[in-house]
Amino acid sequence: MEAGAQPHVQLVQQATNVGLNGRRAGRAASWTPARPFLVRSNRLGGASRWLLRLTGWPPLSRPPPCLCCSSGSSDHIPTLHSHCSMAAAADQAWTEADTAAARRAIPHxxxxxxxxxxxxxxxxxxxxxxxxxxxxxxxxxDGGYEVFDASVDALRRPYTALATLLNCRPEEIAVLTSATAAWQQVLYGLAWGWRPGDRVLTSVHEYGSNAIALLQLAGRTGVSLEVIPETPDGDINTAALQRMLGSSPKPVLVAISHIPTSSGQVYDAAAVGALCRQAGVLYMLDACQSIGQLPVDVQAIQCDFACGTGRKYLRGPRGSGFLFCRSDALDKFEPAVLDNTGGSWSGSREYSIDPTAKRFESYEMAFAAKVGLGVAVEECVQLGIGRIWSRVQHLAQQLRQGLAALPGVTVQDRGRLLCGLVSFTVEGLTADELQQGLAARHINTSVSRIGSSRWDFEARQLEAVVRASVHCFNTEEELQRCVEAVGQLAAAAARGGQR
Structure with a gap:
């Protein structure tokens, strides 16, 4: 390990030296964090944890930035400009009647x-x-094949609904079994053309599955994996990104997560897209936590690829995911794998590839889940993604304020723009103990562990956090129940572990 490098960098390098079946790969991976990231790692610690600002946003003395296109001031909470496709729905305030309707829609x-x-x-x-x-x-x-043949409209619905939601064409949408499957179809397909010395840029808060794939491919191909640093307020550092994009050799890919799995942080995806487009670098956005929660306009963001899942904020079935692939990026590479759906056996020694994004699909999937995904996305479009986002932000802010006021509780979210994911810890309790204590009180939350966000968690000296994530159907009374339950658990821990 080079002098001055962080210990976690050495661990990552060691991990990437292992190839398939545990054998040592022929080339060691090169993982090079940008210097600002290392400086930030040195600064962050228990004594300098990020504190959540709860005093509210400053008065809007000038137009706030647009959530889709990032124009306007960067100092205030983003809004939606009138020229953005989802702006009209955001103008309609959420009412108690809306909450009642949202509850009636989930009778089970x-x-x-x-x-x-x-x-x-x-x-x-x-x-x-x-x-x-x-x-x-x-x-x-009636039989599976027969129902498939009779369900043309229902099976087409995910493409048209997602195209409406994301502001693209149905031919640019592929439906797969998960966001990870979509992400891997692109990443491993692109990697066929990578060579030693090529550079791939990713984010500090990259999701574990994405990071593992990137590290594996770094070990296989010899590409250099570089982490884009963040700004002090927790957004992606676009100035550093611009320098990294301008360095030689030019990166072959920028791949980031819009929102991490472990906190409410939202990156300025459109600013990243503008820089990638200017530099002529392919841009992959993992929008797994953002699609269905906030407006994601792929034209404004200018990403070449975006992946998402049905089961999270879209409220679709498990086992459903999707990919957006921009038309002009389709022919830059082949999918990681092909079958009779993505391709055709056109000659005894030849094959052809579907001219649309369906080239990324596989023949077999749960078609009931595919039908359900189409209905779920249509419901989201009908309700209005701008209105959903406004409601989610309101509820998340209320939850953060309530938790931050409790003794012994630390809200771990940081970022210029925060979303519906609220992460927190309680002094004297492990994240698992806290999550189980809430479950015993009939409150569903989850635990995000270091393996899901290792680079970010190591920098902030975290092992795990509890994640409470709100949606538009949640109520203020439910959030108060959660705050009171966390308060009880924190007080019991402070008394010596009595729960």
């Missing part, structure tokens, strides 16, 4: 259960559940 939710695990797996609306059940029932009565 167990009475008394507070579901604050929407960033893990949200509660599907009745229409989505009914569509999935109906498709499965028809498969059982």
């Amino acid at each position: 939710l167990r009475p008394g259960l507070v579901h604050l695990n929407n960033a893990g797996c949200s509660i599907p609306m009745h229409a989505t559940l009914a569509a999935v059940q109906d498709y499965l029932a028809r498969e059982a009565s």
